[in-house]
Amino acid sequence: MKQYLALNPKADIVNSLSKDNDKGRRWTLFEKLLIGMTPQQYLAQAIKNPFNWFLAIVFAVGFPVIIGRFIFGLEWATGGPQSNAWGLFLGFGLFGMVPLSSSGFQMGSAVEVFGRHDMEPLERLGILNGILGYLFAVIFLMVDLGQPWRLPYPMVVSWGPASVLFLVAWHVATYLSVQAAEMSTPFFEWMGWPAGRTVIKKMALGLAVAGIILSTLHQGALGALSSYAPGKVHPLWYSASFQWLYFFVSSLPGGLCMVIVVSTIVIKTMAWRCDDNFKLNLDKLHISLAKGASMGLFTYFVIRMIGIAHDNKWAYMTTGWGAWWLFEIGIGVILSMILLTVGARNKNITMIRLGAWTTILGIVLNRLNVYMITFNWKHGEIEIPPWREFMITITIYCVYIATYRFILYRWPILFRWKTQYSEYAVIETVAAKPEAGYSVK
Amino acid sequence: MIDRRDFLKGCLACSVTAASIGVVGKNAFAAGSFEGYPDAMGVLVDLTRCVGCRSCEAACNNEQKLPEPDLPFDDESVFAEQRRTTPKAYTVVNKYETADKNPLFRKLQCNHCNEPACLTSCFVNAYTKTKEGAVIYNAKVCVGCRNCMIACPFDIPAYSYSSAINPLIKKCIFCYDTRVKNGRPPACVEICPQQVMTFGRRSDLVEMGHERIKNDPAKYVDKIYGEKEVGGTSWMYLSSVDFDKVGLDNHMQNEPIISNVKDFLGMVPMVLSIWPALFTGIHLLATKNKGEHGDHDHKEGDQQ
Numbered sequence: 001m002k003q004y005l006a007l008n009p010k011a012d013i014v015n016s017l018s019k020d021n022d023k024g025r026r027w028t029l030f031e032k033l034l035i036g037m038t039p040q041q042y043l044a045q046a047i048k049n050p051f052n053w054f055l056a057i058v059f060a061v062g063f064p065v066i067i068g069r070f071i072f073g074l075e076w077a078t079g080g081p082q083s084n085a086w087g088l089f090l091g092f093g094l095f096g097m098v099p100l101s102s103s104g105f106q107m108g109s110a111v112e113v114f115g116r117h118d119m120e121p122l123e124r125l126g127i128l129n130g131i132l133g134y135l136f137a138v139i140f141l142m143v144d145l146g147q148p149w150r151l152p153y154p155m156v157v158s159w160g161p162a163s164v165l166f167l168v169a170w171h172v173a174t175y176l177s178v179q180a181a182e183m184s185t186p187f188f189e190w191m192g193w194p195a196g197r198t199v200i201k202k203m204a205l206g207l208a209v210a211g212i213i214l215s216t217l218h219q220g221a222l223g224a225l226s227s228y229a230p231g232k233v234h235p236l237w238y239s240a241s242f243q244w245l246y247f248f249v250s251s252l253p254g255g256l257c258m259v260i261v262v263s264t265i266v267i268k269t270m271a272w273r274c275d276d277n278f279k280l281n282l283d284k285l286h287i288s289l290a291k292g293a294s295m296g297l298f299t300y301f302v303i304r305m306i307g308i309a310h311d312n313k314w315a316y317m318t319t320g321w322g323a324w325w326l327f328e329i330g331i332g333v334i335l336s337m338i339l340l341t342v343g344a345r346n347k348n349i350t351m352i353r354l355g356a357w358t359t360i361l362g363i364v365l366n367r368l369n370v371y372m373i374t375f376n377w378k379h380g381e382i383e384i385p386p387w388r389e390f391m392i393t394i395t396i397y398c399v400y401i402a403t404y405r406f407i408l409y410r411w412p413i414l415f416r417w418k419t420q421y422s423e424y425a426v427i428e429t430v431a432a433k434p435e436a437g438y439s440v441k
Numbered sequence: 442m443i444d445r446r447d448f449l450k451g452c453l454a455c456s457v458t459a460a461s462i463g464v465v466g467k468n469a470f471a472a473g474s475f476e477g478y479p480d481a482m483g484v485l486v487d488l489t490r491c492v493g494c495r496s497c498e499a500a501c502n503n504e505q506k507l508p509e510p511d512l513p514f515d516d517e518s519v520f521a522e523q524r525r526t527t528p529k530a531y532t533v534v535n536k537y538e539t540a541d542k543n544p545l546f547r548k549l550q551c552n553h554c555n556e557p558a559c560l561t562s563c564f565v566n567a568y569t570k571t572k573e574g575a576v577i578y579n580a581k582v583c584v585g586c587r588n589c590m591i592a593c594p595f596d597i598p599a600y601s602y603s604s605a606i607n608p609l610i611k612k613c614i615f616c617y618d619t620r621v622k623n624g625r626p627p628a629c630v631e632i633c634p635q636q637v638m639t640f641g642r643r644s645d646l647v648e649m650g651h652e653r654i655k656n657d658p659a660k661y662v663d664k665i666y667g668e669k670e671v672g673g674t675s676w677m678y679l680s681s682v683d684f685d686k687v688g689l690d691n692h693m694q695n696e697p698i699i700s701n702v703k704d705f706l707g708m709v710p711m712v713l714s715i716w717p718a719l720f721t722g723i724h725l726l727a728t729k730n731k732g733e734h735g736d737h738d739h740k741e742g743d744q745q
Contacts, residue, residue, distance in 0.1 A: 070605065071605060072605055073602060073603055073604055073605035073608065074602040074605075074608065075602035075603040078602070080600065080602030080603065082525060082526075082527060082590070082596075082599050082600065083525065083590075083596055085587040085590035085591055085600065086587065086591060109720070112724075113720055113721075113723060113724040113727070114723065114724070114727045114728075115724070115727045115728035145584055145585045145586060146583070146584070146585020146586075146587070146600065146602075146608035146609070147583070147584055147585045147607070147608065148584075148585075150565075150582075150583075150584040150585070151584065153565045153582055153584050154564045154565050154584070157565065157582055158565040158566050158567070158579075158582040159565070159566060160563045160564045160565050160566035160567075162561050162699065162706070163561065163562050163563055163564040163566075163588070164562070164702050164705065164706065165562065165563075165564040165586060165588050166564035167706070167709060168564075169564055205721070205724060208720075209716070209717055209720045209721060209724075212716060212720050213712060213713060213716040213717065216712055216716065217709055217712055217713075220705065221705070224702050224705040224706075225588070225591075227701040227702045227705070228558055228562050228588070228591060228592035228698055228701065228702065229591050229592060229594075230594075230694060230698070230701060231594055231690055231692070231693065232591075240701045241704065244705045
C-alpha cells in the first residue's frame with residue numbers, strides 16, 4: 001500500500017476535495033472507495049498483500065460452510081450438542097467479543113464525560129472497535145440461533161421481561177444504535193454531510209452517558225446468564241452473587257487493552273493512514289490506557305479472590321480444575337497486571353503491548369471457561385467442537401478483520417478530516433486553498 | 442415470634458454482613474417467590490418398584506407421535522450407558538448399579554418445576570406453567586437461543602438441531618393437551634405395569650410420600666426428591682439409595698433458579714435511574730473551568 005501511495009500522490013484522501021484540482025472539485029464516492037487509486041492500481045496493491053491471500057483462502061473454504069449451515073441445519077455445522085447447548089459461536093463470538101468491545105463506551109466517556117481531550121486521537125478507534133465487536137457478536141448470534149429470522153421476536157412479538165437474555169437483547173440493540181450514532185460522525189465527514197455531523201455532535205454527552213448505562217447492564221448481564229446454571233459451571237468460575245460483577249469489571253481492562261492491541265497493529269501495518277496527532281501521541285496514550293487497565297485488572301483480581309473466599313471454595317484449588325483456574329488467573333490477570341503496571345511505570349511500550357495481549361487472551365479464556373470448557377464439568381469430558389464450527393467461527397472473525405480494515409483505510413478514524421467546516425465556503429468563494437484550514441472540531 | 446433482642450441482633454448481623462460484602466444478600470428478595478399452583482397435579486415416582494421394562498418409553502413415543510426409535514423398546518442393550526432426553530425421546534429409563542442391592546432404574550423426563558428455570562430464562566416467554574402443573578412450550582415464538590437448555594437443572598429440553606428451517610425445543614409436556622388438561626394421567630403413568638408412578642394432586646403426593654417413608658423407614662431414604670429442590674417440582678421421587686447414586690444431584694439448591702438472578706435484575710432499574718445523574722454530575726465536576734480542548738494530564742483511573 002505504501003509504495004502505491006508514493007507512486008500516486010493523488011491518493012491518501014484526507015478531505016472532501018480532490019488534490020489535483022484547485023477549483024475544489026469534490027472526490028466522487030468511487031474515488032473515495034478506491035482511496036484515490038485507479039481500479040488497476042487498487043487491484044495490484046491488493047494482490048501484493050499476503051494477508052489478502054490468507055483471507056481469500058479462509059473465505060473460499062468458510063463461506064460454503066456458512067451457506068451449508070443454513071441449508072443443512074445446525075446439526076450439520078456443530079453436531080447439535082444437547083447438553084452443552086452453547087458452542088464457539090456464542091462462547092467465543094458473543095461472550096468473548098463483547099467484553100473486548102467495551103472500548104466504545106470507555107473512550108467515549110473518557111473524552112465526552114470526563115473531559116479527557118488528550119485521549120481524542122484514540123476516541124474514534126475505541127468507538128469503532130466497540131461497534132464492530134457488537135455488530136459481529138450479533139452476526140455470530142444469527143449463525144447460532146435456530147431460527148435467526150425470529151430475532152426481532154423479543155422486541156415485538158412476545159416479551160419475556162423476567163429473563164436476563166431479554167435484557168441483553170434490548171440493551172445490545174439499543175447500544176448498537178447509540179454506537180451507530182456516535183460512529184456516524186466520521187461517516188458523515190467522509191460522505192460530506194456536515195449537517196448530520198453537527199446534530200450528532202450536540203448529542204455527544206447524552207450518547208456517552210447512555211453508553212455507560214447500557215454497558216454496565218449488558219456486560220453484567222452476560223455474566224448473570226451463567227447464574228442460571230449453578231450446578232453446571234465449575235464452582236471456581238461461578239458465583240451467584242458476583243458473577244455479573246466479574247463480567248462487568250473484567251470487560252473494562254478488556255476494552256482498554258483491545259484499543260492498545262488494535263492501535264499497535266494499526267501503527268505497524270497502516271502507518272500511512274495515521275496522522276501525526278495519532279502517531280506522536282500513541283505511546284503516551286498507551287501508557288495512560290495501561291494505567292487504567294492495570295487498575296481494572298487489580299480490582300478484577302481482588303473480587304475474584306473475594307468470591308472464592310466468600311463461598312469458601314479453596315478446596316477446589318488442589319484439583320485439576322484448580323490448576324486450570326490458576327493458569328487463567330496467572331497468565332490473564334496476574335502476569336498481565338505486572339506487565340501493564342511495570343510497563344506504565346517505566347514507560348516500556350513493548351511490555352505494555354505484551355500485557356495488553358495477555359489481558360485479552362485471559363478474558364477470552366475466562367468466557368470460554370465459563371460457557372464451554374468447565375460447563376457440565378461433572379459429566380467429566382470436554383466436548384471439542386467439530387471442524388465446521390471452528391471454520392465458521394474463523395471465517396466470521398476474518399470478515400470482522402476485513403471490515404475493520406476497510407473502514408480504517410477510508411473513514412477519518414486514524415486521522416482528522418481536514419477543512420470540514422470551511423469547505424463549503426471555500427467552494428463558493430474560491431478564496432482560500434482547501435488545504436489551508438486544519439480545523440480541529 | 443421473634444423477640445426484640447433477636448431482632449436487633451439480626452439487624453446488626455445483617456448490616457455488618459452488608460457493609461463488609463457490599464451486597465445485600467439474595468434472601469432480601471425471597472418474599473416474592475412462587476410456591477406453585479395450589480391444585481397443581483404431580484407424579485410420585487417410587488424407584489424401588491421399577492423393573493426397567495421401558496414400557497413408559499413406548500407409551501410416550503406413541504402418545505406424542507415421536508419417530509421410530511433406533512432400537513426397539515424391549516432392547517436392554519440401551520442400559521449400557523446413561524442416556525438423556527433427545528428430540529426423539531421425551532423420556533428415557535436409565536439403569537444404576539448399587540453396591541449391595543439389585544440395580545435401580547430411573548425414568549428421566551421433565552420434572553415440571555413449580556418455578557421452572559426454562560420459563561424464567563426464556564426471553565420470548567415461550568414456556569407456560571399451567572394451573573394443572575404442566576410446563577408447556579409454544580413453538581410459534583421460539584427463536585432457538587437454547588437458554589432453557591443451559592438453565593434447566595435437570596438437562597431436559599432437547600433441540601431438534603437437524604431441522605434447518607424449523608428447529609424446536611422438544612420435551613415432555615406432561616401429556617397436557619391430550620390428557621392432563623382433562624384430568625387423565627399421562628400415558629407413561631397409565632401404562633406402567635409396576636405402579637411405579639402415582640398421579641395426583643401434588644400436595645397429596647407429598648403427604649403420601651412421607652407416609653410411605655414412615656411406614657417403611659428401612660426401605661426408603663428419608664427424603665422426597667423434588668419436594669423442595671429448585672423450589673419444588675411436580676414430579677417427585679422416592680428411593681432406597683442416596684439420590685446421588687441414581688443420577689439426581691443431592692446438592693441442588695432449594696431456591697428456584699430465578700432467585701440466582703433476582704439480585705441482578707433488581708439492580709437494573711436502579712442503574713437506569715441513578716447513572717444518568719451520576720455521570721452527568723461527574724461530567725460537570727470534571728470539566729468545570731476547563732477549556733474544551735485543554736490537554737490535562739490526570740490519572741488514567743478517572744475513567745474506571
